Amino acid sequence: MKTDVLVLGAGIVGVSVAIHLVKRGRSVVLVDRQGAGEGTSFGNAGLIQREGVAPHLFPQNLPALLNYARNQSTTMRFQWRALPQISRFLAQYWWASRASSYRAIVEDYSKFIAHAVSEHAPLIEEAGAADLIGKAGWMQAYRSDESYRAAREQAESFERFGLDHEALDADALRLREPGVTAELAGAIHWTQPWTVRDPLALTQAYLRLFQSLGGQLVTGDAMTLRSVAGRWEVDGAHGAMSAREAVIALGPWSDQMLRKLGRRLPLGVKRGYHMHYAPRGNVGITMPIYDEAGFLLAPMNRGIRLSTGAEFALLDAPPNLAQLDAAERIAAVSYPLGERLDPSPWMGARPCTPDMKPIIGPEGREGLWLALGHAHHGLTLGPATGRLLADMMTNQAPFIDPTPYSVTRFD
Template sequence: MKFDTVVLGSGIVGVCVAAHLQKRGRQVALIDRKLPGNETSFGNAGLIQREGVYPYAFPRELSTLLRYARNRSPELRYHANALLKTAPFLWQYWRNSHPAKHAAIARSYATLIEHCVSEHRALAAEASASELLRASGWIKVFRTEAAWDAETRVAEKWHREYGVAFEALDAARLQQAEPNLAPSLSGGLRYSASHSVSDPNALVTAYAKYFEALGGRFFIGDADSLREGWELDTQAGTITASSVVVALGPWSDRVAKRFGYDLPLAVKRGYHMHYAPQPTARLHHPVLDVEKGYLLAPMARGIRLTTGAEIALCDAPKTPLQLAAVEPVARTLFPLGERLDDEPWMGRRPCTPDMMPIIGPAKNQQGLWFAFGHAHHGLTLGPVTGRLLAEMMTGEETVVDGRPFRVERF
């Protein structure tokens, strides 16, 4: 079986790369060990973050670092045995989070973020999945005036620099927007230009079906079987192609290393659980409890509670301590009912130390391309990444300047 391109990984990024290449006349095989959208893309908060022009930085305040060191913070936990291995990554991440460097990174990163909503809307329309997108934005809520004031100043900065739309909600207006939230909240910020998704897995599945409707083919296969000449094994037989795209999320570095690229990729793990709302209670927007480090999102299955980050080895056993810590707090914010899942879900966010994805060609290997490292914004940036890489591979004018995202920066 011969194809023009093999795309390894059927999460949101890989599916979007495959669809955009197939649209441009390439014959594409999409390969994964599971069905599309059933790894990291299954369990995110469902946000398409048009406001996310500044990628999530490593905290630099001493008081915050000391608090994290105690390993009891709801928004960040770590495995002690992972710190030594990830120390070089964390050091570079901390250095790149200096305000001046972070601002420089944002100038490149914002070029992708600018297109995140429009590219999702276009692809969803083509895939007959527009009903899965919600244009109502999402809300950060605050328990203290000080936290609300500080975040409002940040939102104003983003608005001045990049035109990020937001709405400041005092306590009364927040209650109007979300009547079932705790009335003791001080206020909120609504990012009105952002979108959310009612079922991320269903959205990735719809994009994958669109790819197949265009003539693309999906195979269950093993990325570790990839060989020189771009040949690999699937359940349907051996596939060959003239090019290959590595879009394996947190497992991408394992394949890249076999072909000479030792990349500084780490993971931030996260957990979720679904809950039934109490009778008559309704949540209209995804809501981030900023000071307590968790997010509640209305999903097709119920109310999804998602946690912050866990620094751990990629395939270490689950330790859903954050979920256990924030669930009682979340119940005071919104009237959650019974758990709907048998056990907590866990996913892995693939992260680079400069907070930007790796998108583009591997210069040392003809026909090898990369599309991974999107950290917290994989769902957000999937379609624009797919378009950008497809344009690079077909020699078209690119939607944004792809040079800041090339692998050579490492």
């Protein structure tokens, strides 16, 4: 099989890249070993985070670092056996999170994430997926007056990025979410983000849109990517597939792929877990709520999804459910959670760069392109990434400056 472009990875980023390329007249084959959206894209919190101008930084103050070092936080945990292999990445992550560096990262990031909702919107309409989308925003809830006050100050400072919010004190929060029993000081309601009630279904709807435009999804082994006579080739279920160009959009598996090709990048993973629950007493919650205790609850078609914070570990390490169990103990007495609905918890891995920005653009070898490293914002930035990369691949003027996302920043 020959085609113009092979897109390796059928998560939300890869499918979005494929859609934008086929819309520009390229013949595109999407390659994955499983179905669309069944990897990392399956298990996110369902947020299209227009407000997410400040990516998750590595804590800088000593009390926070000492707290995380105890390895009992619901927000962040690590696996001890992984530390020798991930310590370099963690050190680079910490270094990039210093105030002087982080300010510049936020300025870059804010220009990209400003297009999160506006780039999803046309694809949602074309894919007929409006029934999966909520437009009421989401909340960040705080348990102390001090943290709520700091959150209000930060939200007000983000108004310069064109962000709207509503500050809810404890009484207003109880009126908005009567099912919440936690003693909360207040919440920030971000009003512009959209939410997704089934992230897997959204990715699959985008896949059907891609296929309706003439694209193909083929089962294959992306790890077999090789250069053959000036073209890129991978092994598929029914033989080799060849293209003039290839896009690596393999999420947390991108690092393995690139190492096989001889390129080492400072890539890490943040693993996460989720579980669905029936609403207790048919009350539920009306929108996603992040609790500063270190977890997020989101109303999904399947039930209320509890998503954990980050776990720093090796990609293929066995699951460690301690973080999920700790979050569940707090959430069960604070929110209207009934019985578990899943036979076992889901685990996935977020692909991360130390400077918190994705890698989008040419890899350096002729015809090879990258779309990876989106960390917590793969769902959020999938369509925007697809448009930006397709602009570059088809020699059109990029809709934003791609320089901050170039792989050359790590050379």
